[in-house]
Amino acid sequence: MRILTKLGGALLLLSATVPIYADDCGVAGTIVGNVEKRVGDQVKKEKVDLKARFFNDGSIAVRAGLAVNPDGGAGSYTVGDHGFTYIANGLSILRNGKADGCDLKCSKEFAKAEVKGFQAGTAEFCVYAMEAEPLKAGRDLISCGPGRIIVGNGKGRLKLGGMLETVTGQQVQSYVSTTSRKHLVNGTEQHLDSESLPIAVTPRVDLLGKVVWVGGAGLTSTFALIGDKGPAFGEGSIALHQLLRTGAIAEQKTGPIAKKDRCGPGELSLRPPFQSRPDLVDDRCQPGYTAKSQSDIRAYTGIVNKLDFVILGQANFPTIGRVIQEEVSVTSIKDKADKSGYTKDKIDKMLACLGN
Structure with a gap:
């Protein structure tokens, strides 16, 4: 004005x-x-x-x-994708160096990377709703945008939170949600x-x-x-x-x-x-x-x-x-x-x- x-x-x-x-x-x-x-x-x-x-x-x-x-929330994201929201809502898959929305194929790729401990050779993901950490002490995490970190392919992994009790008395491992x-x-x-x-x-x-x-x-x-x-x-x-x-x-x-x-x-x-x-x-x-x-x-x-x-x-x-x-x-x-x-x-x- x-x-x-x-x-x-x-x-x-x-x-x-x-x-x-x-x-x-x-x-x-x-x-x-x-x-x-x-x-x-x-x-x-x-x-x-x-x-x-x-x-x-x-x-x-x-x-x-x-x-x-x-x-x-502590129960927002979990190992095995059993949280109050889907893992796909907290990250994108990186294809040819560019972040792409997490579709069904992305979710399957993430499950494979999770089982393999996000080691080298797994798919890469740009994470924005969970904390990440290096696979080995002393290594730097790699940014994929403001407040976003790469996990997978040996470049980082999701940070584990506490163990949660399920409605049937079992245990599930959480990820730290941000x-x-x-x-x-x-x-x-x-x-x-x-x-x-x-x-x-x-x-x-x-x-x-x-x-x-x-x-x-x-x-x-x-x-x-x-x-x-x-x-x-x-x-x-x-x-x-x-x-x-x-x-x-x-x-x-x-x-x-x-x-x-x-x-x-x-x-x-x-x-x-x-x-x-x-x-x-x-x-x-x-x-x-x-x-x-x-x-x-x-x-x-x-x-x-x-x-x-x-x-x-x-x-x-x-x-x-x-x-x-x-x-x-x-x-x-x-x-x-x-x-x-x-x-x-x-x-x-x-x-x-x-x-x-």
């Missing part, structure tokens, strides 16, 4: 770095979001521009659905845990560390931290989905569920955003049914109805580099909003600017 002003009798043309706001409803704008479309048996995401209102305190009001982003922001827990840097913290995803780096109010669609409203970067707005952690649906966060154990253990209490008691994903697509549990394949537990049940979001411009967590300089909790997120003066009335007034 350009502004004409008068100085010493002369008119000067100034360049403004922020919009000029004519009223309490700020200015109209857009933020990149997703829309899900079914293509055959698959649901694919397409980027769209979501209508938003931008306010003079830096706040943004927008409406969007909410997909699930399990990144940062988020764009970390926080300090007893002085130690840790990724933001999708399973215990309400975290929202942003396509804009400048919004990381801000608090966002989320509500509407007949669900329980809650505050969340914008703590991870993704291609579009409208994704949230497992804990955020649970708080919106039930007002509480509940622990969920991972799969796999062996064929002989299918359709037991651990599978039948699953609640959104969790769902059973059998190896055979049509192998769903029902009364009197005997399952034909094993199943995994995925956090894939998003909220299709449009939710209201208000990103609170002045409610921020102090950050140095990529690390929030305190421990983040459900309580501390709400405290940031309260101490910054974002009352329910103030949030409702900003939401009213979105119209119907």
Whole structure:
């Protein structure tokens, strides 16, 4: 925006770095979001521009659905691909030196590389949602882009996390899942845990560390931290989905569920955003049914109805580099909003600017 002003009798043309706001409803704008479309048996995401209102305190009001982003959780990715999300969602395969999306062939190549310990001769992958480490001490990891590391072909491997107990009392090995922001827990840097913290995803780096109010669609409203970067707005952690649906966060154990253990209490008691994903697509549990394949537990049940979001411009967590300089909790997120003066009335007034 350009502004004409008068100085010493002369008119000067100034360049403004922020919009000029004519009223309490700020200015109209857009933020990149997703829309899900079914293509055959698959649901694919397409980027769209979501209508938003931008306010003079830096706040943004927008409406969007909410997909699930399990990144940062202990059960997000596991050895054998039994985590709350598929390994394919955390990496790309490198073909002829270029990163390509991870399709079925890529997933099979990754499984082979995993079994062979990512040694020389295996396929190479560009990883962006898990931690990597060298195969041997003293070797440097190789970057394949900002925040992305090559694993496979002897150039690196995925870093192992802890052992997890499955719903049937077995054990599965996890990989360390990452988020764009970390926080300090007893002085130690840790990724933001999708399973215990309400975290929202942003396509804009400048919004990381801000608090966002989320509500509407007949669900329980809650505050969340914008703590991870993704291609579009409208994704949230497992804990955020649970708080919106039930007002509480509940622990969920991972799969796999062996064929002989299918359709037991651990599978039948699953609640959104969790769902059973059998190896055979049509192998769903029902009364009197005997399952034909094993199943995994995925956090894939998003909220299709449009939710209201208000990103609170002045409610921020102090950050140095990529690390929030305190421990983040459900309580501390709400405290940031309260101490910054974002009352329910103030949030409702900003939401009213979105119209119907």
